[in-house]
Amino acid sequence: MIQVENLTKTFDQFTAVNDITFQVDAGEIFAFLGPNGAGKTTTIKMLTTLLRPTTGRIHLDGFDPWVRQREARQRFGIVFQDPSLDNEQTAYENMELHGILYHVPHRVRAERIEQLLKMFELWERRNDYVKTFSGGMKRRLEIARGFLHTPKILFLDEPTLGLDPQSRNQLWNHVKALNELEKTTVFLTTHYMDEADRVAHRIAIMDHGAIVAVGTSAELKAKTQTDSLEGAFLALTGTSLRDESASSTDNLRRFAQMWQKR
Amino acid sequence: MGAIYIMWLRELKRYFRSKAQIIVSLGQPTLYLLALGFGFGPVFAKAGAGNYIQFIAPGVIGMTVLFSSIFSGMAMLWDRQFGFLKETLVAPVPRLNIILGRTLGGATVAMLQGLLMLVVCLIAGFRPTHAHAPGAAASYNWAALPAAAIFVALIAIVFAALGASIGSTIKDMQGFQMLMNFLVLPLFFLSGALYPLKNLDTAMTWITHADPLAYGIDGLRGVLIGNWQFSFTWQFNFLLDFGLLAVLAAVFLGTSAWLFSRIQI
Numbered sequence: 127m128i129q130v131e132n133l134t135k136t137f138d139q140f141t142a143v144n145d146i147t148f149q150v151d152a153g154e155i156f157a158f159l160g161p162n163g164a165g166k167t168t169t170i171k172m173l174t175t176l177l178r179p180t181t182g183r184i185h186l187d188g189f190d191p192w193v194r195q196r197e198a199r200q201r202f203g204i205v206f207q208d209p210s211l212d213n214e215q216t217a218y219e220n221m222e223l224h225g226i227l228y229h230v231p232h233r234v235r236a237e238r239i240e241q242l243l244k245m246f247e248l249w250e251r252r253n254d255y256v257k258t259f260s261g262g263m264k265r266r267l268e269i270a271r272g273f274l275h276t277p278k279i280l281f282l283d284e285p286t287l288g289l290d291p292q293s294r295n296q297l298w299n300h301v302k303a304l305n306e307l308e309k310t311t312v313f314l315t316t317h318y319m320d321e322a323d324r325v326a327h328r329i330a331i332m333d334h335g336a337i338v339a340v341g342t343s344a345e346l347k348a349k350t351q352t353d354s355l356e357g358a359f360l361a362l363t364g365t366s367l368r369d370e371s372a373s374s375t376d377n378l379r380r381f382a383q384m385w386q387k388r
Numbered sequence: 389m390g391a392i393y394i395m396w397l398r399e400l401k402r403y404f405r406s407k408a409q410i411i412v413s414l415g416q417p418t419l420y421l422l423a424l425g426f427g428f429g430p431v432f433a434k435a436g437a438g439n440y441i442q443f444i445a446p447g448v449i450g451m452t453v454l455f456s457s458i459f460s461g462m463a464m465l466w467d468r469q470f471g472f473l474k475e476t477l478v479a480p481v482p483r484l485n486i487i488l489g490r491t492l493g494g495a496t497v498a499m500l501q502g503l504l505m506l507v508v509c510l511i512a513g514f515r516p517t518h519a520h521a522p523g524a525a526a527s528y529n530w531a532a533l534p535a536a537a538i539f540v541a542l543i544a545i546v547f548a549a550l551g552a553s554i555g556s557t558i559k560d561m562q563g564f565q566m567l568m569n570f571l572v573l574p575l576f577f578l579s580g581a582l583y584p585l586k587n588l589d590t591a592m593t594w595i596t597h598a599d600p601l602a603y604g605i606d607g608l609r610g611v612l613i614g615n616w617q618f619s620f621t622w623q624f625n626f627l628l629d630f631g632l633l634a635v636l637a638a639v640f641l642g643t644s645a646w647l648f649s650r651i652q653i
Contacts, residue, residue: 171652171653174478175477175478176474176477176478176652176653177652177653178652195480196480196481196482197480199478199479199480200480202478204478206471206474208471209470209471210471210472210473210474210475211471211472211475212398212472212475213470213472214401214402214405215398215401219401222394223394223398224475226390226391226393226394227390227391227394227475227476227479227480227481228479228480229390229480229481
């Protein structure tokens, strides 16, 4: 379903993603694990047409996302690391907007929005503005929205960041259920080993822009002779800390939050 | 089509939902109208230039439309921050449709704001007038309003598209403030909204003639108060104003679409 060959992305001098090759089969849940700055998000951005690769080839359900952009985009849904909802519209309006952008026919749209909002326990709050939602509710809404156009692939970039254990647990239950029900291929990144261990069929570990190991959780543990995925992860990526500098986006976001509190 | 409509609708919803914002954004032009209008009125009359409220009203209407439209485009900066921009960037529709919907939505909102400002001007004593001969009695000319709406629409589209071009380019708040000081305010102050462009020295003439808003204000003022009252209404002429703004609207729309289509995150 996803085929990546020799994918590389360089920013000026810095190589964020260095010659990675992997494949994700249809219906599979595939996890990308890696320390901060390993290149996970950059990879997702290239897969989802937000960033042009420096070199390498990508195929999503047979389509090169840079050549057949619209066909590729129609086939995937994405939940970004940070929210991408419209706070000034209601939950239902956010779903409706997504449905229209993704050409979901009118009648199917209403049915599917109801089904997904009920499943993610947001139906009662459908007419409330998203700005009144908690972090967990926003996440659920984003994931529900990601499934709205019945994508073949769903990308989840650290979807559980900042959520409490209850929300995380529930979220993965829904994702797994939909993966089984609709055969959606799921590509996720996360920092939480236990999640990857529990949800993913196969795991790729990424560090310094390269994939250092791919396999099932059991295979990775066997390979590194450790008894937990966390142990395997540390064995493969080392124990040194990774520092990321704050981008202008982070700074502006802070400013924007101050501004909003006026 | 669906994408254009839904993005347009989003702008309108935002507008109607922030009623406080509607009033607040009329505050500044109203202050200009009243403080400058009545403040400079006596001097203006003494210089033999007629009623300053009549003169400045089209200027503050243009000002309202300018600010509203250019900021609607720059609001993309907030969408970038709060993430909604990405939702539209990965959607399986041409980005041209996204930006077109946004821009037309912003322009529609600016037009509504301009209309409200016209009402404020009418309350303050402004009347669209018309007379055929200099010195002849002025008659009210309500028929001028549709023609004025055309110029309001053109100003709105030109600057919403310019704002969208800028919004597609700048990424942080510093850039925004810089543009406010070095672009939006000069556009307004050099447009002839507050003073006639006639009899300026050469440098000022060149600068003011390079300001696209000058043509919008000129058209607006020309149709609203005719050519009898001041020797300096219609600095340019209807066709030039209309044609230039229409061309600029097309150019800026094209530019914004191109810049928006190139956004990578």
